[in-house]
Amino acid sequence: MAEDILGDAIWDYHSGNYDQKVVIHSSLDEQDILPIPYLFRDYKAMPVLEQKALELCKGSVLDIGCGAGSHSLYLQEKGLDVTALDRSAKAISICSMRGVKKTVHEAILDFSGTKFDTLLLLMNGIGLAGRLEDLDEVLVHLGSLLKAGGQILLDSSDIIYMYESDDDGGYWIPDAEGYYGEMTFQMEYKGNKSETYNWLYIDYNTLQRAANANNLSCELVSNGEHYDYLARLCPLV
Template sequence: MADVLGKAVMDFQQGNYTEDIKTFSSLDEEDVIPIPYLFRNFKEMPKIEQKALKLAYGKVLDIGCGAGSHALYLQDKSLDVTALDNSEGCIAVAKERGVQKTILSPILDYSGDTFDTLLLLMNGIGLAGTLSNLTAFLQHLASLLRENGQILLDSSDIIYMFDEDEDGGFWIPNNGHYYGEVNFTMQYKEWKTEPFDWIYLDYNTLQNACWANGLECELIVSGKHYDYLAKLTLKR
């Protein structure tokens, strides 16, 4: 698959920023990912991300690190942080920006160490792809946790994107799929990804999946737009 995100952040890092990443999904026709947003500092981050970074402790794995903004903040706070991404361009940029420990790998292929904190920000749980993959994904994350470790992740309940009826209910297509499953394509300049699956999880669905897989799930923060931060820990 074309390294769309990597090419975009590399251009920005090298001073060649001329356009943003376009996204096309099964939910809406077109949206954009502003590339400067991927280089934000702590003050520019949403409150949910700020809270997650403040809760991080010990040895940290930043999963889906992108341009390395979260890892850099934690590194500056003297935490032992490793940034992981499956994008060569993102890892190269993270290194250029000063991230000291990086891993180029899909998270499901990585099993080299265990950590006190796993970070999955910017809807990192979306990497599970579909609801049917969630069990294997959570079990793999749990295998990377130390005994008293934590998984910090944010996501959104995208129920608000569906039509609401007079009684306050929502019209969700009865197509056999969980409504948070989305199919995406990303494009940057002449490069375009193959379609890929991404999932947005409502908190109750996440909590039930955690309980079924030996994990405790705690709601830490609820945002203003159906978004939330959750902390997952191993059941005692």
């Protein structure tokens, strides 16, 4: 994104200058608030699905879309060899300031050359695919970053609940091309706006089909409290 809205807000919070909220505008004609202090939470304040994912991490770990580095710091303190990756230069700087030893400032699709035992994509990190039609490319690339016996841990949500339901238990989804979990967002902070960007929320069954089509197994590790879930993907042998 041309404007590094999230990086600016993370930087301001860490520097003690955070006095405005990050507003999220979505394609559902809704506004939401991204609580930046939440990105600095410790393990005890993390959702159960995130805690479970962190406990399942093994070996060398690539924390994709690391943000302020809270997951990386926890894994590092556990003794794991973790690398924090984010496309935001300011987020990566804050990770280093907070004590993350290994960082990479790069978009995941541009990153290559190193393989890991665990790829971690939390807070709906798989959303970076943007659209369902682009998920295959992302899964193939992620698979290329795995060592033998490696795993991809990710959480996402089935956002069908955001649409109106009928008496028969079905849902009214507006006529439009594409998958209902495809969203567009725009961030706003201190009068600056990001470019509009695509983001993907994917139901588990659709994820499983996409994973299998790209030579990855897909295991439902755990369901969350509200249409969210944690999945583990591994190369098929």
